[in-house]
């Protein structure tokens with residue numbers, strides 16, 4: 511039944527995903543694991559201390575029990591002007607070009623304080639839309655776990671993980687599976703937010719629960735359609751304030 515719903519949803523989404531043409535996908539299940547460095551948190555205990563992004567980029571706001579982790583792919587679309595919105599997947603503010611989820615994550619970080627962590631893969635994703643959607647579909651079909659390039663130094667210090675991602679084919683992007691399978695969030699609170707092209711969260715919240723069965727998944731979530739992201743600062747800030755985690759600015 512779930513598969514049938516997803517197939518129907520994917521068909522509906524084909525209309526909102528330009529030149530995509532994908533009408534179904536394979537349901538993803540948990541499995542696999544990737545390396546983490548943090549002894550207290552990692553499931554497999556292996557070490558993989560990698561390059562530039564191997565720690566949460568702390569903003570040192572005094573609220574460092576909060577982690578804002580997000581995945582984003584700012585597509586290679588035309589954007590003109592300093593404060594422009596491109597239809598697909600980017601926000602441009604003050605000449606800075608960001609993915610939708612990245613933009614929202616930045617506002618959440620400014621509002622709650624906490625450490626910002628970008629979930630990145632060793633192999634970068636293509637930025638061209640059609641290539642990206644095809645690759646994402648293929649990864650889902652194969653239930654892949656892309657290897658991440660950065661890892662969190664001390665996951666034990668975080669009580670709250672605010673987790674942001676784009677809806678990809680009615681599912682979590684596979685790197686978010688990699689991320690959720692790398693750490694043990696037992697006893698911690700996960701607060702999801704999503705940016706999307708019309709599907710909202712799809713079934714991603716229950717997938718997060720399956721991947722982190724001993725975490726508390728907050729019901730206070732944020733779902734932002736991509737066309738609302740660039741003007742979504744106030745909504746995002748109000749939501750982040752409503753989490754009651756304290757503000758930093």
Ligand SMILES: Cc1cc2nc3c(=O)[nH]c(=O)nc-3n(C[C@H](O)[C@H](O)[C@H](O)COP(=O)(O)O)c2cc1C
Pocket residue numbers: 523527581582583584585598599600608609610611612642643644646647675676677678679680681705706707708709710735736
């Ligand atoms: C590979 C891919 C698959 C997508 N699948 C869906 C989908 O199933 N449902 C939906 O509402 N939006 C879908 N979208 C739209 C994205 O969720 C939306 O553009 C999002 O804001 C992108 O966030 P980002 O810029 O942070 O990557 C998809 C986009 C991509 C690139």
